Amino acid sequence: MDSLLNKDRPPVFCPGCSHKRITTALDKAFRNMGLKGNEVGIVSDIGCSGLFDTFFHTHALHGLHGRALTYAAGIKLARPELKVVVTMGDGGQGIGGAHLLAACRRNLDLTLLILNNFNFGMTGGQFSATTPPDAQVGSRFLNQLERPLDVCQVARSAGAPYVTRCSSYRKDLAAIIEQAIRFEGFSIIDMWGICPGRYTRSNKLTPKMIEASLGQLPPLEGVVAENARPEYGRRYRELAARQHPAAEPVKIEKKFDPPQIGRREVTLLGSAGQRILTAGEILCLAGLSAGLKATQKNDYNITVLRGPSISELVLSTEEIGFTGIDKPDVIIALSQEGIDRRKSLFGSIDQDTLIIQIPGVTLPPSQATIHTVNFKSSGIRSSDWATAALVILAKSNTVLTLQMLNAALEARFSDKSLSAAKDLVEKVKDSL
Amino acid sequence: MALSFMEGNEAIAWGALEAGCRFFAGYPITPATTILNTMLKILPPKGGICLQGEDEIASIGFCLGASMAGMKAMTATSGPGISLYSEQISFAVGSEIPIVIVDVQRLGPSTGSATRGADGDINFLRWGNSGGLPVIVLTPADVNDCFYLTLQAFNLAEEFRCPVFIASNKEVGMTRESIDLAAIERPAIIDRTPPPSGEAFVPFKISAGRTVPYFQPIGDTVLVRQTSSTHGPEGYITIDPDQIAANQNRLMRKLHTAVDRFSFFDSYLENSDTMILTYGVTTRAAQVAADVLKNEGRPVSLLVLKTLWPVPVNLIQKKAQKASRVVVIEMNLGQYVNEITRVLAGKRVDFYGQMDGRLITPKQIKEAVVNG
Ligand code: SF4
Numbered sequence: 026m027d028s029l030l031n032k033d034r035p036p037v038f039c040p041g042c043s044h045k046r047i048t049t050a051l052d053k054a055f056r057n058m059g060l061k062g063n064e065v066g067i068v069s070d071i072g073c074s075g076l077f078d079t080f081f082h083t084h085a086l087h088g089l090h091g092r093a094l095t096y097a098a099g100i101k102l103a104r105p106e107l108k109v110v111v112t113m114g115d116g117g118q119g120i121g122g123a124h125l126l127a128a129c130r131r132n133l134d135l136t137l138l139i140l141n142n143f144n145f146g147m148t149g150g151q152f153s154a155t156t157p158p159d160a161q162v163g164s165r166f167l168n169q170l171e172r173p174l175d176v177c178q179v180a181r182s183a184g185a186p187y188v189t190r191c192s193s194y195r196k197d198l199a200a201i202i203e204q205a206i207r208f209e210g211f212s213i214i215d216m217w218g219i220c221p222g223r224y225t226r227s228n229k230l231t232p233k234m235i236e237a238s239l240g241q242l243p244p245l246e247g248v249v250a251e252n253a254r255p256e257y258g259r260r261y262r263e264l265a266a267r268q269h270p271a272a273e274p275v276k277i278e279k280k281f282d283p284p285q286i287g288r289r290e291v292t293l294l295g296s297a298g299q300r301i302l303t304a305g306e307i308l309c310l311a312g313l314s315a316g317l318k319a320t321q322k323n324d325y326n327i328t329v330l331r332g333p334s335i336s337e338l339v340l341s342t343e344e345i346g347f348t349g350i351d352k353p354d355v356i357i358a359l360s361q362e363g364i365d366r367r368k369s370l371f372g373s374i375d376q377d378t379l380i381i382q383i384p385g386v387t388l389p390p391s392q393a394t395i396h397t398v399n400f401k402s403s404g405i406r407s408s409d410w411a412t413a414a415l416v417i418l419a420k421s422n423t424v425l426t427l428q429m430l431n432a433a434l435e436a437r438f439s440d441k442s443l444s445a446a447k448d449l450v451e452k453v454k455d456s457l
Numbered sequence: 458m459a460l461s462f463m464e465g466n467e468a469i470a471w472g473a474l475e476a477g478c479r480f481f482a483g484y485p486i487t488p489a490t491t492i493l494n495t496m497l498k499i500l501p502p503k504g505g506i507c508l509q510g511e512d513e514i515a516s517i518g519f520c521l522g523a524s525m526a527g528m529k530a531m532t533a534t535s536g537p538g539i540s541l542y543s544e545q546i547s548f549a550v551g552s553e554i555p556i557v558i559v560d561v562q563r564l565g566p567s568t569g570s571a572t573r574g575a576d577g578d579i580n581f582l583r584w585g586n587s588g589g590l591p592v593i594v595l596t597p598a599d600v601n602d603c604f605y606l607t608l609q610a611f612n613l614a615e616e617f618r619c620p621v622f623i624a625s626n627k628e629v630g631m632t633r634e635s636i637d638l639a640a641i642e643r644p645a646i647i648d649r650t651p652p653p654s655g656e657a658f659v660p661f662k663i664s665a666g667r668t669v670p671y672f673q674p675i676g677d678t679v680l681v682r683q684t685s686s687t688h689g690p691e692g693y694i695t696i697d698p699d700q701i702a703a704n705q706n707r708l709m710r711k712l713h714t715a716v717d718r719f720s721f722f723d724s725y726l727e728n729s730d731t732m733i734l735t736y737g738v739t740t741r742a743a744q745v746a747a748d749v750l751k752n753e754g755r756p757v758s759l760l761v762l763k764t765l766w767p768v769p770v771n772l773i774q775k776k777a778q779k780a781s782r783v784v785v786i787e788m789n790l791g792q793y794v795n796e797i798t799r800v801l802a803g804k805r806v807d808f809y810g811q812m813d814g815r816l817i818t819p820k821q822i823k824e825a826v827v828n829g
Contacts, residue, residue, distance in 0.1 A: 087684040099522025104676030127511035265501035276459035321633040346745040
């Protein structure tokens, strides 16, 4: 197979840079695999390793520092047949740490080559996540304060199923790369190398020394048995194929005439757990069944199981402009904390406003018409009070009718929850 | 007529599906999360891909990769996430990667209030990229707009190869509303353009009569080269100032010269001496205020912008022709008003804004107009 090296753009690394060896070995791996340029995508990071994509005659994407794995993931999921190789330095590994961890956990079929030369070559030899504390680098004393990261151990703990640590001077480097590319899943090669442009100006490092240091570490040569599992993309497609198609948005036809013309505003004041938002939705769906426009604006704490829950509903025969409510036609007051959250509302209302409240809550003084209903003593659970209050409104054809309410329940619920909702309607109709 | 009932966020998701979006990635954040939820429900069964990234930077990075590989991609977030997107947005601008980015704005600065609305990111969306080149920003006022403008956003991203923002707001995104999906007029769906047969593909070459390079996806037979570096036509880094200048100027020109074609707006009563100008959810209160003022015998004009960036200068100047005074209303402490002051130099431009999580009411707008 032909070389995939880009004849118009020969490598431009400093003399003696180990990146050059890796470029040659990567090309040899592609050749040995019989890959054509359009079957390979090289995604390169920033720094000297970020030059890699230009040296090859393949698909290429060069992006932002540390983010190479994110683009590679998008490309691979969109093009599962493409061999995607990511080149990144020890710098990219540091700044893109979150993406590296996630890639290990995800196990998408990408090959990551970490061109580890223990410093930031391009920017002046600053310390990276792998610089030894006793090295002389461009960050004065700062590297003495931090511990270098063993990316292979990290990758292994994070779930990478294929991790190799090796010297860039290995004679069989091409074969090592080929094996990693052939592996179906996320594969990492931590390739130790030499940066004569920066690092070895003040530090002694030779291929022999690299070999010796590597010899002292536990060997990692490819498959990590304990992390073996199906590849992400394949698994994704399998699971996705089993998902049921999403139901199209429910469409509700106008079947009834609304009980009133114009705009009606309803505010539900309650607490988390009282299914305030569901009741609000039911009221709006009821409106839809009479051809009304409807809006529902909710207000609740981010702690979803605690705190006030408020729903502001507008139903109108006209287009709804402003979705806020300052003088509601109806207030349904089911908890003190809900009432307290909207205290200011009570200042603006007069006798035209109907309040349905439970016993035991204190309302700010107002001119409103108040109707107190003891849902509790009728054996209705507090999670049903809001819907029960809608039944009371429907009985007097205020904002909605019983027909509209039933249509809403049928649109919103099915099976058991529908019959429970209908039972509730009957119960409230007869007893309250 | 049959009505559905959904949030603005859901309408964006359904709009995206109809526009041909088959790749979505996001990171959970209130008030944008329901877009992620809805996409996760609707995309995978359609053969699409929906991911939850390890963070916002990854989420948009996935989208940029997928978009370069030929898929229509969208991501969604709110203020804190938009901030993290920034460097990737710059990449999409400079390297002409089509993407739709939804910002369901919440009250800032910073983490601010997760469940309170605002329009505080309007200038950030325009200027939050390094290099300062233009982007497209569309602003929905209601659930209909959410659906319709998402279709338009994809079309614009495909045609101009650029990020297109939908600047929504918690008060639009998380407010449920009746919508007649069948009644919404749809634009024809646009896809990115491959070179015509017989013309060789060169990644960033501009063919005669065009302002945008042709597109080929990474992974197809023709080799594609993409780079975040300043590049020449072949997609290799360049330091040639003439080549760089030509490219930067084109990136600006391709949107600025075309904005008249995508200046979405609504307007009412165009001939009054006073004109209210607003956008987003505040539109709805402004409409009510305009109705009230009309009924009281002091009609005002109203211009609602649905394209904020690039500034639709011609539209604004035309609509404001008869007005001597323009009142700009924003759910922030004054951002877009600076553009209006610039564009309508010579007219009196007043501003009314509020940034406390509450909607600006029709009454406040009326007072701003009457007492201003
Ligand atoms: S600076 Fe270091 S890593 Fe970069 S090309 Fe020179 S030797 Fe290689």
